[in-house]
Amino acid sequence: MFSIIRSLWLTFLHMFHKRVTIEYPEEKAPLPPRWRGRIILSRDPDGMERCVGCYLCAAACPVDCIALQATEDENGRRYPEFFRINFSRCIFCGYCEDACPTYAIQLIPDFEMGEYDRQNLVYEKEDLLIAGQGKYHGYNYYREAGVDVGVKGKGEGENEDKPVDVRTLMP
Amino acid sequence: MNETLKLTLIAIGILLALLTIAAGLIWVERRMLAAWQDRYGPNRVGPFGILQVVADMIKMFFKEDWIPPFADKSVFILAPAIVMVTILLSFVIIPFAPGILVADINIGLLFFLAMSSLGAYSVVLGGWASNNKYSLLGAVRGAAQMISYEVFMGLSVMGVVIMAGSFNMTDIVLAQKNVWFFIPQFLGFVIFFIAGIAETHRLPFDIPEAESELIAGYHSEYSGMKFGMFFVGEYLGITLISALITTLFFGGWLGFGFLPPVVWFLIKMFAFILFFILLRASLPRPRYDQLMSFGWKILLPLSLLNLLVTGALVLYFT
Numbered sequence: 040m041f042s043i044i045r046s047l048w049l050t051f052l053h054m055f056h057k058r059v060t061i062e063y064p065e066e067k068a069p070l071p072p073r074w075r076g077r078i079i080l081s082r083d084p085d086g087m088e089r090c091v092g093c094y095l096c097a098a099a100c101p102v103d104c105i106a107l108q109a110t111e112d113e114n115g116r117r118y119p120e121f122f123r124i125n126f127s128r129c130i131f132c133g134y135c136e137d138a139c140p141t142y143a144i145q146l147i148p149d150f151e152m153g154e155y156d157r158q159n160l161v162y163e164k165e166d167l168l169i170a171g172q173g174k175y176h177g178y179n180y181y182r183e184a185g186v187d188v189g190v191k192g193k194g195e196g197e198n199e200d201k202p203v204d205v206r207t208l209m210p
Numbered sequence: 211m212n213e214t215l216k217l218t219l220i221a222i223g224i225l226l227a228l229l230t231i232a233a234g235l236i237w238v239e240r241r242m243l244a245a246w247q248d249r250y251g252p253n254r255v256g257p258f259g260i261l262q263v264v265a266d267m268i269k270m271f272f273k274e275d276w277i278p279p280f281a282d283k284s285v286f287i288l289a290p291a292i293v294m295v296t297i298l299l300s301f302v303i304i305p306f307a308p309g310i311l312v313a314d315i316n317i318g319l320l321f322f323l324a325m326s327s328l329g330a331y332s333v334v335l336g337g338w339a340s341n342n343k344y345s346l347l348g349a350v351r352g353a354a355q356m357i358s359y360e361v362f363m364g365l366s367v368m369g370v371v372i373m374a375g376s377f378n379m380t381d382i383v384l385a386q387k388n389v390w391f392f393i394p395q396f397l398g399f400v401i402f403f404i405a406g407i408a409e410t411h412r413l414p415f416d417i418p419e420a421e422s423e424l425i426a427g428y429h430s431e432y433s434g435m436k437f438g439m440f441f442v443g444e445y446l447g448i449t450l451i452s453a454l455i456t457t458l459f460f461g462g463w464l465g466f467g468f469l470p471p472v473v474w475f476l477i478k479m480f481a482f483i484l485f486f487i488l489l490r491a492s493l494p495r496p497r498y499d500q501l502m503s504f505g506w507k508i509l510l511p512l513s514l515l516n517l518l519v520t521g522a523l524v525l526y527f528t
Contacts, residue, residue: 043493050492054245062250 072174074148075133078124080164081145081173085190088168089143089180091117096135096144104128105135114189116181122164127157141180145173221312228301232445237263239445239487246491270441275434282339289336290432290439296329297446304453305380307463307472318379319371322454323364326409329447330356333411333418336440337428348427351498352418355408358505362513363405369398369520370458383462392459397516399459401509406455408505410447412486414493417501452482 061068070076083089092109110120135144154160172178181190183197194201237252237260244251252259277283303318305311315321330353337349371377373394374385385391392399408415419427426432429440456462456478465474496504 046492047488050246051488053248056248058250059248060250 070148075146077149080167083179092119095138099134099138116188127160142175235445242487270438273434285339290436293332293443296325300325319377340431344424348418359405359408365513366398366401369395386461390461406451413490452479
């Protein structure tokens with residue numbers, strides 16, 4: 040009997056508590072920086088595409104929403120000819136970001152992607168590419184890789200030794 | 211002629227006011243529940259979300275009104291009408307203010323008890339005609355609950371009748387000129403209130419329509435405006451019980467002068483309506499057998515005791 044009256048009173052007092060509701064369109068919920076939202080393709084510090092078209096993201100994707108075709112430019116630098124993410128399938132699991140060896144594909148704290156037409160949820164490369172470097176600043180895969188694709192000469196990369204003339208490597 | 215016209219206008223006015231209040235209660239309940247659960251509730255449609263009522267009604271009217279092929283069609287259609295008719299008829303006896311009442315009949319309270327007994331039919335018939343296991347279970351529970359709680363609902367107001375010496379609602383209000391009956395009849399008030407909750411099958415006594423067990427209980431199969439009638443009927447029921455508590459125990463339209471009597475009546479009525487909603491916000495639903503044993507083993511003896519003591523005291527002092 041007493042407990043019933045007490046719970047009535049405590050419920051009544053909740054009228055004067057602070058509301059927990061965030062009135063969304065006017066007031067945005069604070070999202071953590073590692074929130075897994077919309078997927079973007081970042082660029083390296085030189086402004087070139089980071090993606091090397093290795094297909095690891097497409098392989099990691101549990102719902103097969105990533106489609107891409109790798110190609111090479113005249114210097115032999117790999118890049119995706121097209122890169123397509125179907126966001127109506129994407130489950131925002133972040134496996135593609137984990138799989139990416141070049142920090143190219145990243146998930147950002149943005150979820151406001153509503154569309155009236157389902158076809159508009161298919162994002163092409165130009166929709167995905169951003170101007171900046173995303174979460175990982177200063178990283179350029181081709182500056183550290185051994186290959187020469189016009190970014191740097193062979194053996195001039197960071198933490199890279201000059202190429203060894205194998206003919207001098209005599210026992 | 212003039213008198214007839216006036217009575218007709220009063221009756222129509224009360225009917226419209228009641229239907230407006232019952233529809234508005236949908237919004238009030240959602241806002242108040244939200245307030246007690248640290249939310250905002252519907253606040254987008256119109257100022258403070260009050261046009262939510264209109265939106266809800268438009269939705270309700272345009273829903274498909276489906277009658278299941280396995281249902282008993284005529285009874286299925288009749289059941290939601292019964293709840294509306296009986297509750298609206300019960301309002302006939304409520305004196306909102308001097309002069310603002312539909313019928314000043316000398317057996318007013320008995321008329322209400324009769325109508326609320328008839329109201330049980332809507333639950334039973336609705337559940338039976340749906341031809342659905344959940345509905346039938348809900349209907350059986352509803353019938354048992356309403357019939358048991360009606361017994362001491364009637365008994366608990368007998369104390370008021372003894373003290374006022376009349377079944378007439380206006381006389382009962384006038385008898386509270388000196389002291390409102392909830393002071394001498396506190397036990398009767400508590401029992402009547404609990405029985406009233408059970409009678410309108412509101413939470414915590416919403417066992418006939420317990421969502422977690424029976425989907426929607428006796429009105430599981432109803433849709434469209436037929437469901438709307440059950441829905442509005444529930445809010446009309448809350449209004450009716452609140453109006454009755456106000457009349458029987460809290461002095462009806464009697465107040466402190468500076469406001470018109472009908473405003474006093476409405477203030478008291480709305481206080482009880484809000485209390486109904488507060489109950490919904492805070493109390494869990496008892497088990498079915500707990501409800502039954504609480505009614506028969508505690509409330510019935512208490513109301514009999516209340517009747518006995520009141521009767522004895524009134525006889526002793528007069």
